[in-house]
Amino acid sequence: MREITFSAAIREAMVEEMRRDPAVFLMGEDVGTFGGVWGVSAGMLEEFGEERVRDTPISEIAIIGAGLGAAMSGMRPIVEIMFGDFLMCAGDQITNQVAKARFMSGGKADVPLTIRVTSGAPGSAAAQHSQSPEAWFMNVPGLKFAVPASPADAKGLLKSAIRGEDPVLFFEHKMLYAVKGLVPEDIDFVVPFGQAAVLREGSDVTLIGIGIMVRKALAAADALAEEGISAEVIDPRTLVPLDHETLIRSAAKTGRVVIAHEAHRRAGPGAEIAAMLAEEAIEYLDGPIVRVAARNLPLPYSPGLEEFVLPSAQDIVQAARSLAG
Amino acid sequence: MEKELKAYPRELLVELFRRMVLVREFELRAIEERRAGLIPGFIHSCVGQEASAVGACLALEAGDVITSTHRGHGHLIGKGGDPRYMMAELAARSTGYCRGRGGSLHIADFDLGILGANGIVAGGIPIAAGAALAFSMRGEPRVALSFFGDGAVNEGAFHEAANLAGLWKLPVVFFCENNLYGEGTPQSKQAPVTDLAVRAEGYGFPGTVVDGQDVLAVYGAVREATGRARTGQGPTFVEAKTYRYRGHYEGDPQVYRLPGEMEAWQARDPIPAFRQRLLEAGILTEAALKEIEAGVQAELEEAVAFAKAAPVPEPQEALQGVYADTHGGLVF
Known part of the structure; x- marks a missing residue:
C-alpha cells in the first residue's frame, strides 16, 4: 500500500490491465496526446502506442458504438466520455444497444465494455459540464454503475469492470481526482460490485x-x-x-x-x-x-x-x- | 451474358439463386404464419430486396461479420442463418435464435458473424465499425459489413461511424439498401441528393452505386469493397438501388407509393431475371431449378413445423441473459 491520488489509481488500473491483457485498450476524446483533459491517462500513449491509446473524433455515438462492436468481437475496450453530460449524445447506443445486446441475443453476446465518465460539479462549469447523470441510465436494465469515492475503490472497481463481461458505466467525480488515499499494489486487487x-x-x-x-x-x-x-x-x-x-x-x-x-x-x-x-x-x-x-x-x-x-x-x-x- | 455467368463458380451461382428464393419464400411464409397467429410481433419484410441482401452476404468470407436492420431476414439467411431458428424466434419460442427474447428485430448469431438485426435506424453502423476496429487491431483479415437503409444515412450514427471508419481506414463496408422510402416518406423528402453514395466522399472513401436488383452486380461491388477493406485501404460505401414490394411493416396502408412505380420495379424482379439467366446460360436446367425451389419449400415446411413444435419460454426465463453476472440477483 502507498498513497496515490484517485486519478493515479484509475490510471494504474488501466495500465495494469492493459499490460496483462492485450484485448484491453483505451479510446476517447483527448485520451492520448493530451493525456485526458483531467490528466487521467497521462503517459499511457508513450507506453502503449496509438493503437491501444486511441484519440477519437468528438463523436460520442461512434465512441460508444464502436466500443460495443469491439467488445462483442473479442476486445475489452475502456472508452472515456469526457463529461458525463455528453452521455446523452450517445443515448441510443447506451440504452438500446449496449445495455440490451446480451439480452436481445438470447444471452449470447458478451459485452465487456467499460465506459469511464467524469461527473459532478468542478466549480463554475455550469449546466452542461457539472451534472451527475447516474440516474438517467439507472432505469435501463442491462447496465452496471460504479461510483467510487476513494482511490482504492476506484482502482479495485475499475479492475472488476474491465475484467467482467457486462457493460459498466464508471463515474469519476472530478473533484475526487486529486484526492489521495492508500491503494494496494497487488495487481489482482479488485473490489467486487454489489458490496457496500x-x-x-x-x-x-x-x-x-x-x-x-x-x-x-x-x-x-x-x-x-x-x-x-x-x-x-x-x-x-x-x-x-x-x-x-x-x-x-x-x-x-x-x-x-x-x-x-x-x-x-x-x-x-x-x-x-x-x-x-x-x-x-x-x-x-x-x-x-x-x-x-x-x-x-x-x-x-x-x-x-x-x-x-x-x-x-x-x-x-x-x-x-x-x-x- | 453466358460467358459472364460462366466466369463465376457454379456453386456460387446456384447458392445465390437458392438463397434469394429462400429469402422470398421465407418472408411470404412468415407473413402467412403471422396472419394465422403463429407470430405475435412485427415483420418488416424485404420482399423485392433479395438480390441486395444475398449478393452482399455471399460476397463475404465466413469470418466476416454483418450488422443488420429491422428489415433483416434477407441478411440473416444470406449470411447462413437457419430458417428453423429464425421462424422459431419469430414465433417467440425458446428454441429461437434469441430464445424468444428478441423477435424479428434482434436476431443474432455470433457463430455465423451476425452481430444482430436492429430496431433502431442506423443503430448497427457504429457497432460494425467497432467490430472492424477489433479485426484491425488484431491484424485479422476480416471485414464488417453494415446493412442499413436510405433513412439511416440521415442519422448521426451513420455520420460518426463513417467518419471514424474513414479516419482509421477500418475494414468496413457501408452497404446501403436504398429502397426509395424511409418508412412512409420518399427519399426525395428526406435527402437533398439522389445518390446517397456521394456522402462517402466527405469521409475520405469511395462510394459506388449499383443495381440492387442484379445479384451479380451487388456481389461484384461488395467483392471489390471487401478487397479494399482486406488490404488496408479502408471502407467503401455501396449503395444498392432496390425496392420493397410490401409495406414498411405488415399492415402498412402504403398510401405513399407513386402510381405505376410498383409495376415498374416488379417488372425487374431480381429472382425470375436471375433464374432466366441461369437457364439460358445452361448453368441449371428447368428440372434443377424446380428441384431447388421445391427444396426451399420443404425447408420452410420444416422451419414452420420446428417453430410450432417448440416450447414457449417459461416466464422466469426473462431473468436469464440480461447480465453475465447478476451478483446473486442484486442487479434486478
Whole structure:
C-alpha cells in the first residue's frame, strides 16, 4: 500500500490491465496526446502506442458504438466520455444497444465494455459540464454503475469492470481526482460490485453517501460526533448492483437514514435507495428517509448560485440532526 | 451474358439463386404464419430486396461479420442463418435464435458473424465499425459489413461511424439498401441528393452505386469493397438501388407509393431475371431449378413445423441473459 491520488489509481488500473491483457485498450476524446483533459491517462500513449491509446473524433455515438462492436468481437475496450453530460449524445447506443445486446441475443453476446465518465460539479462549469447523470441510465436494465469515492475503490472497481463481461458505466467525480488515499499494489486487487463499504460505525443515524458525498458524509459524521450524535457512514460503491443487505442492516441498527448525492434530488439514485429501504426495512425506521441532493435546478455558473444548488456537508449535518437530535 | 455467368463458380451461382428464393419464400411464409397467429410481433419484410441482401452476404468470407436492420431476414439467411431458428424466434419460442427474447428485430448469431438485426435506424453502423476496429487491431483479415437503409444515412450514427471508419481506414463496408422510402416518406423528402453514395466522399472513401436488383452486380461491388477493406485501404460505401414490394411493416396502408412505380420495379424482379439467366446460360436446367425451389419449400415446411413444435419460454426465463453476472440477483 502507498498513497496515490484517485486519478493515479484509475490510471494504474488501466495500465495494469492493459499490460496483462492485450484485448484491453483505451479510446476517447483527448485520451492520448493530451493525456485526458483531467490528466487521467497521462503517459499511457508513450507506453502503449496509438493503437491501444486511441484519440477519437468528438463523436460520442461512434465512441460508444464502436466500443460495443469491439467488445462483442473479442476486445475489452475502456472508452472515456469526457463529461458525463455528453452521455446523452450517445443515448441510443447506451440504452438500446449496449445495455440490451446480451439480452436481445438470447444471452449470447458478451459485452465487456467499460465506459469511464467524469461527473459532478468542478466549480463554475455550469449546466452542461457539472451534472451527475447516474440516474438517467439507472432505469435501463442491462447496465452496471460504479461510483467510487476513494482511490482504492476506484482502482479495485475499475479492475472488476474491465475484467467482467457486462457493460459498466464508471463515474469519476472530478473533484475526487486529486484526492489521495492508500491503494494496494497487488495487481489482482479488485473490489467486487454489489458490496457496500461501512466506512464509519455509528448507532444514531445512517449516512449513505454516493461518490463525492461520501467524503462530505464523513465530514458531517465528525461534526455530528461533536454534538453527541453517532453517525454510521456507508458507501454503496455500486448503484447497480446495489448491496441491499448492508444498507438494511445499518438502517435496522440506527433507525434513521440520510442519503446524500450530488445528482438532482428528483428521481436521483437516492430515490431508488429510499424506495428499497421503504419496501424492505420500513419496520426498523423511526422517521422519514431524508435525501440530501442537488436542488431540482440546472447547475449555475456563478459560485454563489452554484453553492445554493449543490448539497453540502452542512446539509447532511442538518438532516441528520433533524432526525436524531 | 453466358460467358459472364460462366466466369463465376457454379456453386456460387446456384447458392445465390437458392438463397434469394429462400429469402422470398421465407418472408411470404412468415407473413402467412403471422396472419394465422403463429407470430405475435412485427415483420418488416424485404420482399423485392433479395438480390441486395444475398449478393452482399455471399460476397463475404465466413469470418466476416454483418450488422443488420429491422428489415433483416434477407441478411440473416444470406449470411447462413437457419430458417428453423429464425421462424422459431419469430414465433417467440425458446428454441429461437434469441430464445424468444428478441423477435424479428434482434436476431443474432455470433457463430455465423451476425452481430444482430436492429430496431433502431442506423443503430448497427457504429457497432460494425467497432467490430472492424477489433479485426484491425488484431491484424485479422476480416471485414464488417453494415446493412442499413436510405433513412439511416440521415442519422448521426451513420455520420460518426463513417467518419471514424474513414479516419482509421477500418475494414468496413457501408452497404446501403436504398429502397426509395424511409418508412412512409420518399427519399426525395428526406435527402437533398439522389445518390446517397456521394456522402462517402466527405469521409475520405469511395462510394459506388449499383443495381440492387442484379445479384451479380451487388456481389461484384461488395467483392471489390471487401478487397479494399482486406488490404488496408479502408471502407467503401455501396449503395444498392432496390425496392420493397410490401409495406414498411405488415399492415402498412402504403398510401405513399407513386402510381405505376410498383409495376415498374416488379417488372425487374431480381429472382425470375436471375433464374432466366441461369437457364439460358445452361448453368441449371428447368428440372434443377424446380428441384431447388421445391427444396426451399420443404425447408420452410420444416422451419414452420420446428417453430410450432417448440416450447414457449417459461416466464422466469426473462431473468436469464440480461447480465453475465447478476451478483446473486442484486442487479434486478
